[in-house]
Amino acid sequence: MANEEEVVCVDFWCNEFGMRVRIALREKRVGFGFVEEDLRIRERSELVLQMNPVHRSIPILIHRGRPICGSLNIVEYVDEMWGQKSGARLLPVDPLERANARFWADFGDEKMAAKEELLYHLKCLEGVLGEKDFFGGKEFGFLDVALIPFSTMFYGYKQHGGIDMTTECPRLMSWVGRCEERKSVQSVLPTGLDMYDIHKEFYAFRGYEQHGGFDLEEECPDLIQCVKRCKERESVRHVLPDEDEMYELHKKWYGIE
Numbered sequence: 387m388a389n390e391e392e393v394v395c396v397d398f399w400c401n402e403f404g405m406r407v408r409i410a411l412r413e414k415r416v417g418f419g420f421v422e423e424d425l426r427i428r429e430r431s432e433l434v435l436q437m438n439p440v441h442r443s444i445p446i447l448i449h450r451g452r453p454i455c456g457s458l459n460i461v462e463y464v465d466e467m468w469g470q471k472s473g474a475r476l477l478p479v480d481p482l483e484r485a486n487a488r489f490w491a492d493f494g495d496e497k498m499a500a501k502e503e504l505l506y507h508l509k510c511l512e513g514v515l516g517e518k519d520f521f522g523g524k525e526f527g528f529l530d531v532a533l534i535p536f537s538t539m540f541y542g543y544k545q546h547g548g549i550d551m552t553t554e555c556p557r558l559m560s561w562v563g564r565c566e567e568r569k570s571v572q573s574v575l576p577t578g579l580d581m582y583d584i585h586k587e588f589y590a591f592r593g594y595e596q597h598g599g600f601d602l603e604e605e606c607p608d609l610i611q612c613v614k615r616c617k618e619r620e621s622v623r624h625v626l627p628d629e630d631e632m633y634e635l636h637k638k639w640y641g642i643e
């Protein structure tokens with residue numbers, strides 16, 4: 387039986403990846419301690435460096451002193467470890483359905499820059515949901531846990547992308563409503579407005595030299611030399627978008643003035 391001392395989640399409250407872990411733990415009624423890693427601070431804590439030296443990212447689940455990293459991996463671990471504890475298993479029992487659930491969870495993690503690309507992704511996911519209550523059918527499961535945190539961004543999409551999710555993806559929005567009826571989801575998801583505000587603050591702190599106030603040439607000279615060598619190649623020059631254009635696009639996207 388797990389207790390507070392045994393299970394610790396290292397995360398930041400607005401981290402969509404970490405929300406998955408906290409929802410899964412609550413679904414399985416696993417008591418856990420929470421260590422906040424403030425992502426607005428650029429340096430990672432000793433705990434993160436020690437527990438996830440490879441990626442230095444959160445969330446991290448520490449169970450009996452040992453780390454498990456990667457949010458989807460952690461959700462699977464929680465399901466395997468405490469699957470019998472409460473409710474149905476999060477992952478489908480059928481291997482084919484399980485493989486497909488993992489595939490669409492990875493699809494949800496793909497990075498998107500342009501509005502059209504984002505809408506395409508959302509509509510694909512809406513197609514996968516179909517007429518079902520939840521992605522796996524009647525029960526809230528793995529793919530719902532993996533995807534519901536991203537609904538906290540919908541408010542921001544409306545403010546800055548002009549995307550009205552109720553019109554664009556009505557079935558997905560009904561699914562959001564069903565997920566939000568669950569206590570596990572209610573207790574973990576922040577409001578869209580809180581997410582919007584923290585992202586504005588977050589991107590003002592980090593990400594771009596113009597906004598983070600740091601000089602990459604100075605911080606990572608070897609990396610920058612390598613970038614320059616890559617950019618001498620025809621193939622790279624041909625594909626990479628103009629940096630200023632990328633910067634403007636991201637500013638617009640994240641609402642940075």
Ligand SMILES: N[C@@H](CCC(=O)N[C@@H](CS)C(=O)NCC(=O)O)C(=O)O
Binds near residue numbers: 457
């Ligand atoms: N694929 C990883 C992604 C985790 C990730 O990228 N975490 C980010 C926050 S969204 C992070 O911790 N970054 C460390 C940093 O920004 O220093 C997962 O699913 O856990």
